[in-house]
Every structure is written in structure tokens, then in C-alpha cells.
Amino acid sequence: MSAETLRVTYYLTCRPGEDPHDKAKGIALEQSAELPSRCIPEHVYDDVVPTIQELTALEDGRHRLVLDFPEAITGLEPTQLINNLFGNISLKSGIRLADVEWTPNLLRALGGPRYGTAGVREMLGIGERPISSTALKPLGLDTATLAGFCADFARGGIDLIKDDHGLCDQDTSRFVDRVQACQRAVNEVNAETGGRSLYLPNVTGPRWELDKRLDAAQEAGCKAVLICPFLTGLDALIWARERYDMALMAHPAFAGAVAGAEHGIDPALLLGEITRLFGADMVVYTNAEGRFPTYDQALCDRINDRLRRPLGDIRPALPTPGGGVDAARAPYWAERYGPDVVLLIGGSLYAQGDRAAAARRLQDVVEGQ
Template sequence: MKASDARAFFASPESLALDDYLLLDYVFECQDDPELAAAHLCSEQSTAQWKRVDVSEDYRPRFAAKVLDLNIEPVPTGFSVPMPEFGDQQVHRCRIRIAHPHANFGPRLPNLLSAVLGEGAFFAPGIPLIKLLDIAFPDAFLSAFQGPRFGIGGIREQLKVFDRPIFFGVIKPNIGLPPEPFAELAYEAWRGGLDIAKDDEMLADPDWSPLAERARLLGAARRRAEQETGVPKIYLANITDEVDRLLELHDTAVAAGAGAVMLNAWPTGLSAARMLRQHTKVPLVAHFPVIAAMSRLPFYGVHSRVLTKLQRLAGFDVIIMPGFGNRMMTPAEEVRACIHACVDPAFGQLKPSLPVPGGSDSAATLESVHAQVGSADFGFVPGRGVFSHPQGPAAGATSLHQAWQAISAGVPVAEAAEQQSELKAALATFG
């Protein structure tokens, strides 16, 4: 690309009708002219060849992605990932904001992903390393999406829980139980105060625990727990499968008593989630398999905040994400960025999704998770912390309420545990 051609891929924000564009923040590393690399990045993900040979035309004014800002930083230590095939030339790390016209693909998530995370971005000439850090949607684009059907408010209303986190529990062992003992564990946890008992993300419809039978027994156990406790409960059924089975599995689970359904969002795809959003009358919950494979490297792939925003756009009412602590290997600021993406008011008419930062949680971690989140608008999702409690699942669920009561009263959880056996056992076992 000639330097004169490259300038056509640069613009000032004031020169564009920004409601017609998505704003994309990338970081990339290159060795050649950073401005030329930036122009290639815009060209490859939008117009590529912008005219036919020997024809006087230029598609760039209408279709080209445009560089709005480019910050260039020399990197004395070379590429962030060893790339010996590129030699030892000077490496530049560039942060770039791009305006991409959304009319190029319309309100279609597979086409959006093909543009901003596809061949054009990850095979742009001269850019061996690149990561999409953030994406912003104008109201004109958001208006074509329904987003969450229930959102945080709808789920709180369904459960009649308005002043604390929503307590989930992953029934354990995760894939090792037939429906009968599985349902009994859920019942015990509901009886102790759990709001939502859920399938593990790896348990869907296997021979040893068929979804139809599991949902039938869990539905009956849920109704029994509701009658005994007087408060609503939810069984969250994992319906992840081949796309052509999703509606069938959804209908089976909900008819049997599942109050919400879970989908592994990225293995099945956002378009499948959007289809389910149109079909379902119960909350839709996202789990995070594959996300770490795309997001963990600092200068390659896609930031998990982008994936969270896209899940909200697709219509997930609840978004389970890698949470705080060493177990999940996710920086705290990244977890907070994903939580903010769930509730960010700059999302047009779309309702907020309930953020659920998870990973090896229990009553022993509730205090620190609440402090990191900064509000009570989150889901808390122990597994072992409820179902491996030494006094049983009911005590595990009770310990969550005891921890929250201490937090609400401004009392250290460890101090409150001295007077409450369930909480004391939880701290001793999981702390």
C-alpha cells in the first residue's frame, strides 16, 4: 500500500457520524512503519481492495474502517512473544482506536466477529501480534438487539431476593452422579438457603445422567424445597449441545421444572444464544469455556471484556465469568472490567446482565469478592463450598447466608463464625 493510499484510512472523530461506527480498541506489535500497519489493519477488516482494476471508483469513503487515534511506543525488548522469523528489527507496540462502519455487516453477530476478530484483523500485513481490547456500540447498532429478557431486576423478582448477592451452587461431583442422588444434593442445598442449584458446565445430556430424567427429578426436588422453605428456587439446567438440539433440550428441561437454562456461550456460538433468547421464557445463563483460550495472552487474542459485552448483546441474563483469586489466573482488574461490561449503562435500552465471577468460592471468600465487586449486584457460585461442606449441602448454603449477614452488619466474617457452626466449619475447610 502506498503512503498516499494509507492516509485514506485515517480520520478525525469530528469528521465522522460516529453513530454509524463501532469503536474498536486494539493493541498490536509491528516492526515496519506503524502508520502503514494501522492502515493495513483497517483495510483488511473492511474494504481490502477498494477499487476494481482500471475503474475509477473508491469504496473507502463508504466502507473503510478508519484510524481515529494511534499511539506508538518503541519496545526495546522486542516482541512480547518470541518470533525469531522476524529478526531483530525495532518493534513498536501500538494502541489504536478504529471506527468501523457497522453497515458493513449489520446487526449480525457472526458477521461482526468475522470483521473485527477475523482474517482481516489477525492476518493484516506487518502485524504478527494483535489483541482486541474493547468495543463500543452506538445506539443505532444497539437498537437492533433485544439483549437480556430478564436482566438483574427480573431474576431478583423471580427469586424474591433484593438485598444481597444471588447464591448459586454447582452440584458436585460435577459429572459423576446419576439423577437421583444429584437431585437429593440440590434439595439439601435449597433447603439450607441456596437460590439456584446448577449443573456443571461439563454436564449436559450424557447417558449416565440424561437431561430429561435429571430435570424431572430436580424439578420435583425444587418444588419440595419451595414448599418447605416458602421461598422461590431455581434449577439451572445445562443444555449445551449441537445447535440443532438446543431448542429440544430447552423445552425438555423447562417443561420438567428448570427455571433457567445454561449455555456454554462460545462453544455453541452467540448466534445460537440469540436464537434461544427469542425462544425461551426463562433466564438464559452463559458459562465461559473457551474464553481463556482466546483472552489470556496480554498482546494477542481478545480481551474478555469484549466477549462479555457480546454475550450481553446476544441476550444472556446471567454471565458467569472467571473470577477473583489465583485459581482463575485472571487479573482482578480484568474481572472488574467484565463485571462493568455486564452493568454498563452505556448500552442503550439493553438490560444489565447479572455478573457471576466464579472459581473456588465459599463462605470464606464472599467477603473479599463483595469488596472487589463493590455492590451486592452479583451472583456467587460455590461448588465445593456448598456441596463439600463437612456438615452437608444444607449447612454449606447456610454458611453463605451467615457470611452475608456478617458483611451486612459490618462484622468481620471470621468473628461472626465463632458463634455459628456452619460458617465456622466453612472457614476451617475452605479458608
């Protein structure tokens, strides 16, 4: 494989009567020239159509397909890259994008996290230990109450206090008011305790609002924000990374729409690698034993690995398991996942009643690691 070739692996599930070889050739054509091979000039075919490197029958009935894509057809553009990897074929069935061997040029074009694991640690002023996080919820509370929750969690020492992804600019808590009030509450408690808790507002919004929300967050003094890149578009991560001096925590809302068992993008690749490459410093996913049972332990381990493993000059990002993580299990997860993790715990902190005390107990766990 040359440096200018993007090697991509898919798993194919064929319906009765569907020929795997025809399916493989169809994917190569659909994701490039989008014409029958007889209609493509020979010189164009050689330049743009991916070549089949492997088509192997597996014991489970699927086929492993490896294609070499000419890097040039991506234009080194993030949106076109996704279009080439899983564009029109997302409208078909039984095709799962599993792995990509990135070219040096694409790694440079995508860029990865601005801060990464080490940068987030530096913001918090902490060493090699797990990082604690919680979410402001439920939707429907007023700004003063949410700011009070921020103060409680900061007083308990929680590292990262984020908006829930459902909070945007509702009548009950307008975005700008909430950002200012919550950041002020955290600042006041930090000044009182000597802590370094961070507040992360949810800046997710339509494109015409995204810059206004990021501007408001930066002006309020926020050092990090939450964004849902599968709602805004993945390229919004790159856009925000390049224009704002804030770390980015990516939330997976809507990601499940393109991450199925037999069709779609493997969640380990989507959340663990693609989201990292597009600029996320922290990536939320639904942890094993939580309320999203399709994410088993093996999948969570693969997501963690892809967020952390060497990838050219790309900084590692922090796995952020959430989705029903119980505070009582925090010692287990801190031990299992090691220091390079953000433990996102919400409901089980609220259920304890005294939020500051519950936060302190969680903080004792992560600081003791």
C-alpha cells in the same frame, strides 16, 4: 463519529521489522474489502473500508489503533458483526480488540438481556443483596444423586443451583431425566420451606439438540438455564432469548481461546459487554484468587463494570465470579462486589461435608449484606 459509525479500539504488538502503520492499514482492509487498496473501486473503498482515527505509540511498546467502521458493513447481523470486529485478523498475531463504541442501531439489533439484574431478582423474590449460586458436580454421578444434591442446596437456601458445564447427556445422567428430577427436587423443597431456589440445567449442545433441551427445560418448569455460548456460538444466546421465557446464565468455557494477553479479545469486552449484548442475564467468569491466575482483580473489576454500566437501553447483567471462590471468603467478595453479583461457589461447599448446612452458612452471608 456519526451515529452510523462503529468506533473500535485495538492494541497492536509489532514483531521486529513490522511497521505499525502497515499493520493498521492491513487490519482495516482485512476486516472489510479484503483486497489491496489499489484493487478496490474508489466508491467501494469509501463505503466499506474503516478509517484510521488514531495510531498512537505507547510506553510499553504497543500501539493504540482506533478505527471507524461503517455500520452498514455489519448488516446489523450478530455473526457478521463479530466477523468485522475480529474475523480474519484473529488468524494473525499481535492484535487485541479492546473496546467498541456501539451504534444505537447495533444496540437495538443485539438487544441485551431479556431480564437483566432486576428481572433475576424478581424471579427470586429478593431485594438488593448478593445472589448465591452453586454447581452440581462431579461429572459421572447418577441422576438420583444429583437431584439429592439439588434438594440439599435448596434446603440450605441457595438461590441458583446450576448444572456444572460438563454435564450434558451422558449415560450416567441423561439430560431429560436430570432436568425433570432436579427441578422436581427443588420444587418439593421450595414448597416445604417457602424458598424460591431456582435450578438451571445446562442446555449446551449441538444446534440440532439445543432447541430440544431448551424445550425440555421450559416444560419442566425451569425459569433459567446455563449455556456455554463460546461452544454453541454467541448468536445462540439471542436465539434462546427470543424463543424461551427463561433467564440465561452464560458460562465462559472456550472463551480463553480468543482472549490472550497480546492477541485476541480483551476478556472485559468479551465477557463483560459482548456476552451481555448478545442476551446473557448472568455471566460467569473466573474470579481473582481462584484457580485461574490470569484473571487478576483489576480484570475482574473491569468485567463487573462492563456488565453493569449504562449502555443505551440495554439492561445490566449480573457478574457471576466463580472458578475456585472459597466459601470462607464469601463475606469479603460480597462486600467488595456489592449487591449486584452472583457468588458462584462449588468445591468449598462440598468440602464441608454437610451440603445443606454449608449452603445455609453461605446464604446467611449473602442475606446479611
